[in-house]
Amino acid sequence: MERWPKELRQRMRVVLHTLPITDLHRNQGMAQPELRHYDALALAMKVLDLIVESMGMEQEVDRRAVVRALGPLLSAMDMAHGLIPEEGRHLAMAERLLDNLRNDGNHRHPFQIEYTDFDEAGVAVQRLVEFRLIEDRHHPIEGIVLRLSNEAINLFLGAFELDIEDAQAAAEAVVRSQLDRGKFHEAVQSARGALLQTLRMQEKIDGILKQTRRDVTRVDWREATPRLLDEAVEHVLRRVGVEQGILETAQERLKVLPTDHDQATPLRHIIEIIQRCRLRHMELQDQLMRARSVFLDEQERQAFSVLSARALPELGREVLEPLLAMPARTAEQIVIDVSPAFSGPGAPALLSLRGLIGWQLQPRREIVRGEILTDAPDLVTYGEDEARFSKEEHAEVDAMLDGLSEPVLLSELLAQAASRSGTSALPALVALRVLQDFAPDEELSTPGKALRIDPIGAWFDAAGFCGDELSLCPPASPSTPTEGSRP
Amino acid sequence: MILTVPDVGLAAQLVGWGLRVNKRPALEPGYRDLVRRYLEEPLFRETVRELARGLGLIVLDVSEHGVALGPAEGSVFALRPSDFRKVERAEERLLDGLVQLGIAVTVFPRARDLDEEATLARPPISVQDVEDLLRGLCMRAHDAQKEKPDPTASEEEQGMIEAWRIFKRRQPTADTKDGRRAPGTTLRIIEENLDRLCELGCFVRNQRSDTANYQATWRYQVLCRELAASAAFVRVRRAQKNAQEGDA
Structure with a gap:
């Protein structure tokens, strides 16, 4: 009689595949206190059933669907223990369940379980079985969905006699x-x-x-x-x-x-x-x-061609580590060469003449009225900015200039204005008016009213102003005063 | 079966779909029909591949998930470092490249992970995961070099210092007034690279509470498995061989 029939190994391997699930049940006492009343095994059965029901269909199960489906069961367990169902606690339990079934604790690598086998001579040999139960899979439309591994499907659907992989x-x-x-x-x-x-x-x-x-x-x-x-x-x-x-x-x-x-x-x-x-x-x-x-x-x-075959590399040990040890300049050239392979192709950005012309020729965008409420603007009278010189000052200077009956020097006029007002405003206005008349704006000047102004080739300094002395003659005045003709 | 000129146009359309990384056959009837035709008709499949090859693209995989394309060497479709992140200095380019490899290693820590089907989603990664991996490798290289003298100034100028020193001397993070990651720090560089990979359809960013994690897409897994891992390995091996011959 065979000491260790291979069917025994087969059955034992099947039992080994159940260990992560039974561990869930056994380790529930080590969960956070608020989660200990939940039966993890019952919940795991529901999760497996939910996933196998949806596999291959357009709408597959994701993490949120698991949380939703477990809700009623978790609530029932809460009530059986006199607790009020709570969404946050349900979420925590569902996460814990999925973490365990996906082996999150070990970076979602396959579960690895060691077991004892016997070879043909009856010698005990330690072997390692490796499998996943729940896998994250890319969905063709969007996101990640949960699927059962082949082992989990066979296990769940009770195919104990089948080749489990x-x-x-x-x-x-x-x-x-x-x-x-x-x-x-x-x-x-x-x-x-x-x-x-x-x-x-x-x-x-x-x-x-x-x-x-x-x-x-x-x-x-x-x-x-x-x-x-x-x-x-x-x-x-x-x-x-x-x-x-x-x-x-x-x-x-x-x-x-x-x-x-x-x-x-x-x-x-x-x-x-x-x-x-x-x-x-x-x-x-x-x-x-x-x-x-x-x-x-x-x-x-190809009998005489010599080529080598190679499996996929270990990126960390065989690529990144040697690269880090290389001189920076060499490493830079390598990463420039290989980076495009890691990011995939990108269509080069080019000017589309057709697109540009289309954009330029597109009709003006229609303004949809009534969408945005606008406040009526407050209307103000234009041109009422605060003036530097008051109307009175303008009137006084007008009177001074209009009152000229004979030629006068600019310095005299400035001193006169300073003595009349006691401020610098009136002399400044006199100076500006004289300058305006010295080079009159054709559009603004009134023919026949402008003073005749001539430089006399001297320098003046009076009432805070200085510069070339000017002679101001009223329109009807025949002569021009000269330096020294007046005090 | 005979292929007509309009069929060639359709083959080109399928390549075009492959370049639109956010499109899914399940949501685009035209795309879905072309994928089905690619899978069912050998002549059409061959036409698509040849057409792509002529453009400088490699058809890596076609399935219900879409068309995964890779750039051929020197292809006009290959992204340049400046397309990826606006950097001018050689040091920044090197850091970007190291980060790209660091991301791939974080997603595929073991050789056997690359062997698995691309539809099997890898666990999501975070910026900190990539930083920890690269910083750990740099520290290990640093420890191994402790007994050796420091690099000379001329080695530094000529870019002859080891690449790990460039990464190690960068700070992982620095304080900012607005709490964001400071520019130029390694955490910020990793984040920028991952965000750019998201734009290229290689990752999806998920924000959960305060931290973001990045889920590699089917496309990225195909790229690494079918093209990038081997390309990087061959390139590194070639450089090692050249260095050995130089020493000899």
């Missing part, structure tokens, strides 16, 4: 589960997911063949690729079986339904999609049949 089995289990529940739409969504998997597989095989054509040594044709091809063949055969099942069930349902029934149109749609899936699988089968001959042809053709 089998992706295909996981996909089928989802479809089967949905069909059993009469959820045809969900089954089709899952079938679409499986089709996508087929397309990706097709793409992957295509990539392998291209790589083989470039360099046959960079593709593992000893183990990995033949295994992939075998898996692909198996995938195609299984898919055809599953799709046949969906197709038959859908066609049977369609037969018994009245033509105008609500479900008739979606069922026809289902049949159409499944037929498309089958067509795609036939194409993949064709590709698979030709794959091995590509390898043989290329092996013969």
